[in-house]
Amino acid sequence: MINEQYKAMLNGKSVIRELAEYATARGKEIGYENVFDYTLGNPSVPCPEEYTKAVLDIYKEMDPMAIHGYSPSLGNPQAREYLAKELSERFGIPYETKHIFMTSGAASSLAHAFRLVTKPGDEIIGFAPFFPEYRPYIKDTGAIFKIVPPDTSDFQIQFEEFEKMLNPNVSAVLINSPNNPSGVIYSEKTLERLASILEAKQKEYGHDIFIISDEPYREIAFDGKTTPYPSKFYDNTISCYSYSKGMSLPGERIGYMAFNPKCTDADIDAVICGQISRGIGHNCPSATQQIAIYKTGFKLSDTSVYETNANLIYDQLVELGFEVVKPQGTFYIFPKALEEDANVFCKKAMKYDLLMVPGDTFGCPGYFRMAYCIDTDKVKRSLPVLKKFVEEEYK
Amino acid sequence: MINEQYKAMLNGKSVIRELAEYATARGKEIGYENVFDYTLGNPSVPCPEEYTKAVLDIYKEMDPMAIHGYSPSLGNPQAREYLAKELSERFGIPYETKHIFMTSGAASSLAHAFRLVTKPGDEIIGFAPFFPEYRPYIKDTGAIFKIVPPDTSDFQIQFEEFEKMLNPNVSAVLINSPNNPSGVIYSEKTLERLASILEAKQKEYGHDIFIISDEPYREIAFDGKTTPYPSKFYDNTISCYSYSKGMSLPGERIGYMAFNPKCTDADIDAVICGQISRGIGHNCPSATQQIAIYKTGFKLSDTSVYETNANLIYDQLVELGFEVVKPQGTFYIFPKALEEDANVFCKKAMKYDLLMVPGDTFGCPGYFRMAYCIDTDKVKRSLPVLKKFVEEEYK
Numbered sequence: 001m002i003n004e005q006y007k008a009m010l011n012g013k014s015v016i017r018e019l020a021e022y023a024t025a026r027g028k029e030i031g032y033e034n035v036f037d038y039t040l041g042n043p044s045v046p047c048p049e050e051y052t053k054a055v056l057d058i059y060k061e062m063d064p065m066a067i068h069g070y071s072p073s074l075g076n077p078q079a080r081e082y083l084a085k086e087l088s089e090r091f092g093i094p095y096e097t098k099h100i101f102m103t104s105g106a107a108s109s110l111a112h113a114f115r116l117v118t119k120p121g122d123e124i125i126g127f128a129p130f131f132p133e134y135r136p137y138i139k140d141t142g143a144i145f146k147i148v149p150p151d152t153s154d155f156q157i158q159f160e161e162f163e164k165m166l167n168p169n170v171s172a173v174l175i176n177s178p179n180n181p182s183g184v185i186y187s188e189k190t191l192e193r194l195a196s197i198l199e200a201k202q203k204e205y206g207h208d209i210f211i212i213s214d215e216p217y218r219e220i221a222f223d224g225k226t227t228p229y230p231s232k233f234y235d236n237t238i239s240c241y242s243y244s245k246g247m248s249l250p251g252e253r254i255g256y257m258a259f260n261p262k263c264t265d266a267d268i269d270a271v272i273c274g275q276i277s278r279g280i281g282h283n284c285p286s287a288t289q290q291i292a293i294y295k296t297g298f299k300l301s302d303t304s305v306y307e308t309n310a311n312l313i314y315d316q317l318v319e320l321g322f323e324v325v326k327p328q329g330t331f332y333i334f335p336k337a338l339e340e341d342a343n344v345f346c347k348k349a350m351k352y353d354l355l356m357v358p359g360d361t362f363g364c365p366g367y368f369r370m371a372y373c374i375d376t377d378k379v380k381r382s383l384p385v386l387k388k389f390v391e392e393e394y395k
Numbered sequence: 396m397i398n399e400q401y402k403a404m405l406n407g408k409s410v411i412r413e414l415a416e417y418a419t420a421r422g423k424e425i426g427y428e429n430v431f432d433y434t435l436g437n438p439s440v441p442c443p444e445e446y447t448k449a450v451l452d453i454y455k456e457m458d459p460m461a462i463h464g465y466s467p468s469l470g471n472p473q474a475r476e477y478l479a480k481e482l483s484e485r486f487g488i489p490y491e492t493k494h495i496f497m498t499s500g501a502a503s504s505l506a507h508a509f510r511l512v513t514k515p516g517d518e519i520i521g522f523a524p525f526f527p528e529y530r531p532y533i534k535d536t537g538a539i540f541k542i543v544p545p546d547t548s549d550f551q552i553q554f555e556e557f558e559k560m561l562n563p564n565v566s567a568v569l570i571n572s573p574n575n576p577s578g579v580i581y582s583e584k585t586l587e588r589l590a591s592i593l594e595a596k597q598k599e600y601g602h603d604i605f606i607i608s609d610e611p612y613r614e615i616a617f618d619g620k621t622t623p624y625p626s627k628f629y630d631n632t633i634s635c636y637s638y639s640k641g642m643s644l645p646g647e648r649i650g651y652m653a654f655n656p657k658c659t660d661a662d663i664d665a666v667i668c669g670q671i672s673r674g675i676g677h678n679c680p681s682a683t684q685q686i687a688i689y690k691t692g693f694k695l696s697d698t699s700v701y702e703t704n705a706n707l708i709y710d711q712l713v714e715l716g717f718e719v720v721k722p723q724g725t726f727y728i729f730p731k732a733l734e735e736d737a738n739v740f741c742k743k744a745m746k747y748d749l750l751m752v753p754g755d756t757f758g759c760p761g762y763f764r765m766a767y768c769i770d771t772d773k774v775k776r777s778l779p780v781l782k783k784f785v786e787e788e789y790k
Contacts, residue, residue: 010666
């Protein structure tokens with residue numbers, strides 16, 4: 001018999017995917033260039049040229065069997081060694097090869113992290129607004145996902161609520177900065193306060209509480225700033241990275257986990273992840289991709305278009321009277337809707353071919369997400385339409 | 396706290412990996428060419444040239460964003476469409492695109508299949524000898540793995556034992572033909588009998604019993620023969636494929652599941668697998684690999700060396716008086732050891748730098764596996780050593 005639990009999930013379709021499917025269908029009717037599709041977080045800039053060159057070099061210089069052979073279960077040793085060095089230099093944390101575990105992207109990094117530091121029945125605390133896939137990711141592990149309500153004034157952390165929710169069953173805290181969907185970056189002050197609360201609670205409870213830090217947008221920060229690196233603030237931190245966003249390689253499913261050298265069992269956490277892989281059907285990312293990563297080195301896509309788009313949209317939203325926090329990174333903005341139910345708001349916007357995602361799915365009703373990883377030209381063409389929509393429906 | 400269940404797995408290290416590590420270490424001492432390393436099932440022939448050409452063409456002809464963008468969660472539609480066509484033509488089963496689900500190799504195919512057709516507490520029946528990783532793969536799903544003892548006369552199925560073990564808790568049967576470690580291919584007669592028993596039991600129990608068919612060695616068959624395709628014999632069959640062996644791409648983590656169009660819920664099984672992926676951190680294989688697969692089409696590595704090696708080793712073993720079933724495919728042979736405990740036998744062989752894996756780990760004590768995916772020259776050089784070992788230790 002087909003497993004009823006998974007079959008039942010078919011009814012709970014992703015709101016984002018449904019909207020994206022509508023966008024495609026609508027595009028066939030009126031031309032996709034006329035659909036202002038702000039639904040999907042799919043990078044709109046190409047990967048760095050250095051990456052493409054690295055792949056072609058691999059094919060030129062290496063033997064097919066050396067390229068395509070099995071990589072060890074913790075990942076290609078040269079890729080792990082390279083990453084330990086890169087992260088050490090960038091963040092001043094003395095990572096060694098043993099602290100790096102190669103994964104097939106963010107979902108895989110998180111699947112390993114949740115299983116590593118929780119057991120069924122444990123609690124993982126997250127913060128609204130949050131990436132909706134965290135729910136199914138965590139559900140399958142048997143841990144319980146608890147959500148701290150959003151601080152809508154700046155989308156940092158509502159610490160009073162967070163402290164109320166802490167209890168001895170909590171074994172992990174899940175953060176995501178720069179944040180999908182708010183576009184906000186956790187400040188040093190936020191990370192310091194989070195660390196100090198958790199350190200006290202670890203002592204009080206007599207057990208570890210890990211920070212699982214989901215960082216696919218780490219390098220997409222605006223205004224010349226860099227993202228404070230959570231692992232610098234708290235030893236029990238697992239940094240989960242994906243090359244999907246900063247290097248525009250979402251389809252290649254490549255990423256890694258970096259264990260803070262001072263975290264519990266730091267010397268064997270990657271090895272334990274190798275054991276976790278066996279049960280969930282994960283056997284390393286593509287061998288070619290792993291080689292390409294260390295041959296490319298630390299190179300990023302030109303993501304300046306996201307900042308250009310962020311500014312254009314932010315200014316227009318402010319002018320139209322929206323309550324909105326200015327994005328500090330990512331390619332998302334998360335304004336408050338002009339009526340209580342953001343679903344109704346987004347539905348009305350669809351009549352203008354403006355496609356945006358209601359905040360309910362991110363644990364923050366009344367808000368909506370715009371993913372502006374699209375051409376600036378289209379953003380510019382969408383602004384008068386946004387204005388028309390607001391004036392016709394809400395003035 | 397670090398999950399104790401996974402931490403405990405560190406003590407249960409893989410025998411095969413330990414031997415392989417010894418082989419590497421010993422190679423550093425005496426030169427790897429002098430270590431007769433028959434431990435690892437790692438292909439020793441390159442991928443087809445057509446595949447390499449396909450990858451280079453992709454880089455020449457396609458836009459980086461089209462190559463590296465997200466693929467839909469069930470896989471690249473063109474890859475799925477191509478595979479439905481390929482399998483329909485080869486096996487006469489009318490697969491459609493919806494019956495194909497792209498996976499990151501065999502481990503991933505099986506991780507999805509087990510979750511799709513079982514729930515915790517259900518039984519999955521397998522047949523000794525079997526690939527040892529089946530144990531951890533199944534354990535994490537909560538299903539129970541029951542093993543039918545081997546028929547050592549020909550390594551087909553011991554049906555009397557199998558029928559005794561069937562009961563209403565059985566929801567799946569796991570087969571692997573051509574078989575690792577025996578090198579044997581299930582005959583049409585075996586598959587017919589298996590199907591007829593299962594059909595009767597499905598009626599008796601009033602529920603499905605699926606065959607999960609693990610087929611990474613499908614195309615490595617000797618003597619001009621082809622492997623009978625299990626799905627042709629039984630409708631409730633899920634064919635799990637990996638490009639690791641026949642195309643020598645083990646590091647690329649690419650494979651698929653094919654649902655027999657007549658199996659239960661055939662129209663939505665791939666969609667349900669998309670839901671299963673969310674919980675186990677799987678998000679499609681590499682996008683480049685998926686494109687490369689349909690651009691390459693049905694091409695195989697030149698695996699004739701495996702047959703050459705099989706014959707050389709088989710003849711020598713027979714001459715030395717071993718009890719051994721002649722391999723019909725794969726790159727394995729599974730003879731009976733010359734003393735009761737194959738661990739002791741293999742340990743003694745190590746003194747001659749002959750590295751072979753005791754059968755206990757495959758659920759078949761007293762036998763040992765030789766993986767002859769190595770150069771024929773080395774095989775030839777190993778034969779007098781094998782003879783010397785047998786004569787000195789057992790005559």
